[in-house]
Amino acid sequence: MNANQMINMAMRMIMRRLMRSGVDAGIGAVGKRMSKGKEPGAAPSSGETQKRARSTMKIARRMGRM
Numbered sequence: 001m002n003a004n005q006m007i008n009m010a011m012r013m014i015m016r017r018l019m020r021s022g023v024d025a026g027i028g029a030v031g032k033r034m035s036k037g038k039e040p041g042a043a044p045s046s047g048e049t050q051k052r053a054r055s056t057m058k059i060a061r062r063m064g065r066m
Helices: 003-035 046-065
Strands: none
């Protein structure tokens, strides 16, 4: 493995982690915005919405690997 390959591998790992944290932050922001101003019993809580969104993202990542 030469230096270029090692640098590329490290950059991919860092970018993947940054993208994941950005997506999680965006999902959290949308979840908060959707639950804002609504009664707690009227719609799913933001925690449930975030949980569903995360599971959907996991499934999408798995589909991308195939």
